Amino acid sequence: MAKILLKNVQALLEDGSVAEKNIAIENDKIVKIGEVDTSWVPDQVLDGKDKLAIPGFINTHTHASMTLLRSYADDMQLMDWLQNKIWPIEAKMSSNDIYWGAMLAVAEMIKTGTTTFVDMYSEMHRVAEAVEESGMRAVLSRGMIGVAPNGQEALAESKKLFRDYHQTANNRIRVMLAPHAPYTCPPAYLRQVVDSAKELGAEIHIHLSETLGEVEDCKKQYGKSPIALMEEVGVLDCGVLAAHCVHVSSEDIALMKKYNVRVAHNPGSNMKLASGISPVAKMLSAGISIGLGTDGASSNNNLDMLEEVHLVSLLHKVHHLDPLAIPALTSIKMATEYGAKVAGFDDIGVLKEGYKADITLFNMNSTQWFPRHDLLSLLVYSANSSHVDTVIIDGKIVLEKGILTIIDEERILYEANKRAQDLIRK
Numbered sequence: 094m095a096k097i098l099l100k101n102v103q104a105l106l107e108d109g110s111v112a113e114k115n116i117a118i119e120n121d122k123i124v125k126i127g128e129v130d131t132s133w134v135p136d137q138v139l140d141g142k143d144k145l146a147i148p149g150f151i152n153t154h155t156h157a158s159m160t161l162l163r164s165y166a167d168d169m170q171l172m173d174w175l176q177n178k179i180w181p182i183e184a185k186m187s188s189n190d191i192y193w194g195a196m197l198a199v200a201e202m203i204k205t206g207t208t209t210f211v212d213m214y215s216e217m218h219r220v221a222e223a224v225e226e227s228g229m230r231a232v233l234s235r236g237m238i239g240v241a242p243n244g245q246e247a248l249a250e251s252k253k254l255f256r257d258y259h260q261t262a263n264n265r266i267r268v269m270l271a272p273h274a275p276y277t278c279p280p281a282y283l284r285q286v287v288d289s290a291k292e293l294g295a296e297i298h299i300h301l302s303e304t305l306g307e308v309e310d311c312k313k314q315y316g317k318s319p320i321a322l323m324e325e326v327g328v329l330d331c332g333v334l335a336a337h338c339v340h341v342s343s344e345d346i347a348l349m350k351k352y353n354v355r356v357a358h359n360p361g362s363n364m365k366l367a368s369g370i371s372p373v374a375k376m377l378s379a380g381i382s383i384g385l386g387t388d389g390a391s392s393n394n395n396l397d398m399l400e401e402v403h404l405v406s407l408l409h410k411v412h413h414l415d416p417l418a419i420p421a422l423t424s425i426k427m428a429t430e431y432g433a434k435v436a437g438f439d440d441i442g443v444l445k446e447g448y449k450a451d452i453t454l455f456n457m458n459s460t461q462w463f464p465r466h467d468l469l470s471l472l473v474y475s476a477n478s479s480h481v482d483t484v485i486i487d488g489k490i491v492l493e494k495g496i497l498t499i500i501d502e503e504r505i506l507y508e509a510n511k512r513a514q515d516l517i518r519k
């Protein structure tokens with residue numbers, strides 16, 4: 094039995110307050126926040142002086158192995174980028190490329206304070222391997238392009254991934270089905286995915302309403318918006334994590350609320366691909382769950398959730414000319430508590446007794462953390478992820494004093510770099 098005590102740490106609590114607490118961890122869970130009984134003897138004590146403890150970040154939408162394509166194709170619009178640069182090179186990626194790309198992503202995410210990620214890509218059993226080995230928590234899905242020749246094979250692989258990995262690794266791994274988008278998956282295919290999701294009891298992860306072009310084409314082709322089309326084909330009945338939702342109307346938002354569609358908002362990627370500004374404030378007011386995501390490292394170009402926290406707050410303030418649009422606490426909750434709901438968990442995203450011990454500790458010994466008027470404000474508006482000191486996932490220390498403890502960073506950098514170079518020469 095492993096017992097860890099975080100002693101006298103500044104802890105961000107569920108109500109948004111920050112207070113000095115002891116946090117007792119036993120195996121994979123937080124067992125106590127506050128006074129710890131002297132009869133409870135820890136195996137390891139971490140000194141919380143000058144440390145801020147928050148729930149680990151939850152990246153609700155990414156394509157981990159795309160780290161290999163970081164800085165490969167920039168300054169392009171989505172469809173041009175996908176069709177002319179990304180899909181041709183992805184077709185050459187090997188299973189080992191996917192593994193080392195995922196390992197690079199996992200290393201980067203842990204070092205920047207993320208403890209859970211939601212992923213969509215191919216060869217996902219290799220991503221699962223990276224997750225198992227690293228101690229990370231993840232929701233994995235095989236992205237399906239629903240046209241011949243690979244549509245049926247992709248669906249079979251998705252079902253196998255679900256059967257092999259859903260709720261494995263002490264429940265650190267979960268699986269969803271992921272039809273890529275309405276423009277790559279025709280209605281007949283989406284209906285097949287819905288049947289499979291119902292048969293397995295799986296939820297659906299899909300890109301929806303990312304660009305104006307997607308919405309206009311969908312209306313032209315099917316006479317309705319992507320969200321309304323998803324209702325028609327039954328996708329919304331399955332439990333949906335929708336990435337982007339940039340161009341959604343009031344009618345779409347009402348449908349999303351009706352079916353409890355959860356949204357992964359990706360401010361960095363939406364800005365870089367010039368996709369637009371998602372109506373986040375409006376969706377939040379409508380009671381929709383919204384988390385934050387980085388999207389892949391080829392459209393961001395990093396997997397740093399604190400950057401997304403910073404961006405979501407600033408983007409929507411300036412968009413609405415309203416400094417109250419997304420306050421500091423809302424942006425942090427989107428990256429943690431709301432993100433947990435979006436990813437489908439009810440026991441992570443908050444520092445709370447009985448919840449999983451997924452915790453990120455920031456070292457506050459740097460200029461950006463002084464003076465200490467308001468620690469939440471410092472975290473959102475001043476700090477950066479190089480201040481991440483320690484990360485605990487499922488009760489295990491995976492980063493200590495900035496050093497990865499389970500995976501070998503030097504080897505990962507070497508392998509990922511070599512594979513990325515070989516890939517562009519193929």
Ligand SMILES: CSC[C@H]1O[C@@H](n2cnc3c(O)ncnc32)[C@H](O)[C@@H]1O
Binds near residue numbers: 175
């Ligand atoms: C078939 S696996 C997933 C697929 O999605 C591609 N992708 C990466 N970023 C985006 C995005 O912002 N919108 C749509 N599709 C995206 C990725 O390259 C894979 O091919």
Ligand SMILES: [Zn+2]
Binds near residue numbers: 154155156300388389
């Ligand atoms: Zn995406």
